[in-house]
Amino acid sequence: MNLFSWKKVSHRKLNKILEAHQMWFSSRQKEGIRANLSDANLREADLEGKDLRRADLSNSKLTKASLNMADLREADLIGANLSLADLQDADMREVNLSQADLSNADLQQANLIMANLGQAKLNGSNLKDANLFRTYLKGADLMNVNLSGADLREANLSQANLSNANLSQTNLIMANLSRANLVGANLKEANLFRTYLKGADMRRVDLRGADLSGTNLSEANLEDATLLEDQLITAVIDEKTILPDGSNK
Numbered sequence: 001m002n003l004f005s006w007k008k009v010s011h012r013k014l015n016k017i018l019e020a021h022q023m024w025f026s027s028r029q030k031e032g033i034r035a036n037l038s039d040a041n042l043r044e045a046d047l048e049g050k051d052l053r054r055a056d057l058s059n060s061k062l063t064k065a066s067l068n069m070a071d072l073r074e075a076d077l078i079g080a081n082l083s084l085a086d087l088q089d090a091d092m093r094e095v096n097l098s099q100a101d102l103s104n105a106d107l108q109q110a111n112l113i114m115a116n117l118g119q120a121k122l123n124g125s126n127l128k129d130a131n132l133f134r135t136y137l138k139g140a141d142l143m144n145v146n147l148s149g150a151d152l153r154e155a156n157l158s159q160a161n162l163s164n165a166n167l168s169q170t171n172l173i174m175a176n177l178s179r180a181n182l183v184g185a186n187l188k189e190a191n192l193f194r195t196y197l198k199g200a201d202m203r204r205v206d207l208r209g210a211d212l213s214g215t216n217l218s219e220a221n222l223e224d225a226t227l228l229e230d231q232l233i234t235a236v237i238d239e240k241t242i243l244p245d246g247s248n249k
Contacts, residue, residue: 035057123143175196
């Protein structure tokens with residue numbers, strides 16, 4: 001059962017709202033009106049390439065919507081339903097997607113620099129080659145997500161669920177993954193230079209070819225992880241770190 005009663009928006013009304021919003025933004029808020037599509041039913045809407053900067057789309061229904069190449073910078077999408085939405089190449093810098101549902105959405109090559117995705121549902125989504133520099137993902141559900149080749153430098157992924165996620169060749173330099181669930185994740189050839197993984201659950205993780213220089217693995221569980229012993233030489237481990245063979249330091 002839905003938590004919200006979504007308001008139906010006709011195609012004609014939507015176009016008028018977007019036109020007024022464009023005027024509002026281009027005139028620096030002197031003309032037009034900011035788009036208020038909060039709680040709107042925009043299921044399967046065609047918003048490809050649309051300018052939605054700073055628009056209010058909180059709690060809206062955008063299931064299967066086409067938003068590829070859309071400009072969503074600083075938009076309010078708190079609690080929005082974007083499951084199965086097409087967001088390829090979308091500009092989502094500093095967008096607020098906290099508690100939003102992006103499950104099985106296509107976010108390939110999307111720009112999510114400094115976006116807020118705290119507690120968001122991203123399970124099964126495609127974030128291949130996406131830019132998530134300094135993105136806030138604390139407590140997010142990223143189970144089975146494809147993040148291969150993504151830029152996650154300095155991102156906050158603490159307490160996130162990344163079980164069985166594809167993180168191959170990702171850039172995780174100085175990212176925070178403390179207490180994250182990485183069980184069965186693919187981290188082959190990932191850059192984990194000075195990544196913070198304190199207390200992370202890394203059982204059965206594939207770390208072949210990953211750079212673990214300065215990686216903080218204190219209290220982490222690496223039981224049955226796949227990696228070479230030499231990879232741990234420059235990593236930070238302590239007496240609570242569980243090594244691949246099940247032993248401690």
